[in-house]
Amino acid sequence: MKTKELYLIAHNIRSLHNVGAIFRTADSFGVDKVYLTGYTGAPNGKNADKISKVALGAEQFVAWEKKVQLGPLIKKLRASGVRIAVLENNIQRKITSLPNFKPKFPLALILGEETKGNTKQILDLADDILEIPMHGQKESLNVSVACGVALYQIRK
Numbered sequence: 001m002k003t004k005e006l007y008l009i010a011h012n013i014r015s016l017h018n019v020g021a022i023f024r025t026a027d028s029f030g031v032d033k034v035y036l037t038g039y040t041g042a043p044n045g046k047n048a049d050k051i052s053k054v055a056l057g058a059e060q061f062v063a064w065e066k067k068v069q070l071g072p073l074i075k076k077l078r079a080s081g082v083r084i085a086v087l088e089n090n091i092q093r094k095i096t097s098l099p100n101f102k103p104k105f106p107l108a109l110i111l112g113e114e115t116k117g118n119t120k121q122i123l124d125l126a127d128d129i130l131e132i133p134m135h136g137q138k139e140s141l142n143v144s145v146a147c148g149v150a151l152y153q154i155r156k
Helices: 016-028 048-055 070-079 120-125 143-155
Strands: 006-011 033-037 064-067 083-087 107-111 128-131
Touching (some): 006 070, 006 143, 016 048, 016 143, 064 070, 070 107, 070 120
Parallel strands (some): 006 033, 006 107, 033 064, 083 107
16 A cells, blocks of 8 residues: 555535546546545446546546445445545534644545535544635535645645
């Protein structure tokens, strides 16, 4: 296992355009594998052309795997020494502001559902809960944009 190994877990992402953007972003930051969990669409699924249109081919060379259930995947990753981080905001839990996060690799970053975010059960499985500080009127970013911000900071 590489010392800077990095995984993305896209859980319950509705928009195939967001999935495509996540693949393209994963490629640019050297993500080792993207896991598509829950109802997140896959590059070989229905309407895969929507993913491909935004990913611009990144879905063809970024390793990926479709897993319906998130819990067993997290247990498997953790058993192989992978730390689990969740990107979330506006929650009443101990969080780490992304600029203050000191990543420990190997690391898997979970991106959650676009409007509801991550569930309590997912947050309970995390080693770290990360938040992107917001300075404007809106309280969150699009999931694919948040993915890019987080990966930039993690790889920095």
